[in-house]
Amino acid sequence: MSGSDMYRQQILDHYKNPRNYGEMADPDFSHVGENPSCGDTIKVDVKLADDDETIEEVSFTGDGCAISQAAASLLTKELPGKRIEDLHGMDTDDITEMLGVEISPMRIKCAVLARQVAQDGAKLYRGEIDEKDRTITEE
């Protein structure tokens, strides 16, 4: 698979017009992460439903390459309605499926950054992991 194949319409569209971009007023949890290889940064804000399990709304802010930002934008559309367990169940294949293109091995970290930030945010929220300031991708 090759570079331009990664930059199909959907990715470019979400990069140029990110969905749910911006800080949420009253999120249940927020988390920040970075992918040092590209210098990508992503902050994810999540609002949960009353059951404290179902994801109601997701927004993000960030900076970086098209793959990382488009993946974050797509994730904000993918997650609402899912439960936190579903989020934790998401693996790299789910992300490439969501992106609709194969991601070259050199760029996988960019693609999975937003997912990892959301997952770590949820774990922190539930006290399952210790406080860590930032998520660093290391796929």
Place this chain on the structure above:
Amino acid sequence: MPVSDATGLDVEAIREDFPILDRKIGGDVTVPGPDEDDDTPLYYLDNAATSHTPRQVVEAMTEYYYEYNSNVHRGIHSLSQEASVAYEEAHDRVAEFVGADGREEVVFTKNTTEAFNLVAYTWGLTELEPGENVVTTQMEHHASLVTWQQLCEKQGAEVRYAEIDDDGRLDMDDLRAKVDDDTAMVSAVHVSNTLGTINPVEEITEIAHEHDALSFIDGAQAVPTRPVDVGEIDADFYAFSGHKMLGPTGIGVLYGKEGLLEELPPFLVGGAMIRRVEFEGATWEDLPWKFEAGTPPIAEAVGLTAAIDYLEDVGMDAIEQHERELATYAYDRLSEFDDVEIYGPREGRGGLVGFNLEGVHAHDLSSILDDHGVAVRAGDHCTQPLHDVLDVPASTRASFYLYNTREEIDELIDAVDTARQLFA
């Protein structure tokens, strides 16, 4: 690929010596080597990261392994003698190539990075005093910058960074102002791997010496691409890497003035660097062996010798001119895009061009270029603080060598244009 050169290099003939330039790419990159899905010709413009290796170098190393592979300096047997001669003479060849006075001044290291660390751990830990300072520049590679930064922290000394101007040239007034009588070392890159800027290293060394400081010049991008004479520069230390000058990985060079190296304690200790060992203590071998502990990179030294032979056959003047011509061509063609920002000066530039396409991350650009077979470096090129000064997270760098052509730069330009349109 037609010969495209006004500088007298027979690029077509040179390319014949580099089998890798015929490779196609585009297939599975998780398995090293070609596969049936490779369908895109390779345009290799990442020479500042590492250069390719001509048959002559590979063959010299093969001959070593097939005909006289042995450890050096220890066997009385014939093969060990032959290997020792080749290994020792490699030092002579390097000395001659860069204008050192002899093998005593040429220490083989793993690479440029190790050469910097060697000086930090020997000179730095014993000579650099609290309250003194090391003056370096904003455009240093991490190999130099991090070494000085960490050394100064350890010693309670101060590290100072001479600034660059808007063109990406070293601000010599700033450098001059930062060097004072407490300066113990002035260290500068000869040719910047990010900006392409060629620094006035003789003048820098002179400033250092006026203040009784030493000078250490990072020649990683200079020795491969132009004639270098360390004696003329009068540098106290000078470093470069074999793999960027057609040689193998695993070998680099620290040049040091003999009197200075003589005074320094060893870096790594163990076998080969000792003269006499007793339970109570040890004495050291002569230069340069004092700094080469353990079994050294013997095959690599043979390869480096062959690489120098190859470069001198072609001619360093011709290579320098070829690089300048390609860099100017690339600079001018990239300048035609008004949404491309180029770093570093147009004149006085080595054979590389660093740039950014507005609104497109360097890694996205480089992925698209890779799809077109154009191999460039994207990222921070081990100059993160310099990228902070440039105020960009990353940049894309095309870097050229003796086998590159204008046509390959045209491929780069076409691919950049594709990216512009994709992201428009």
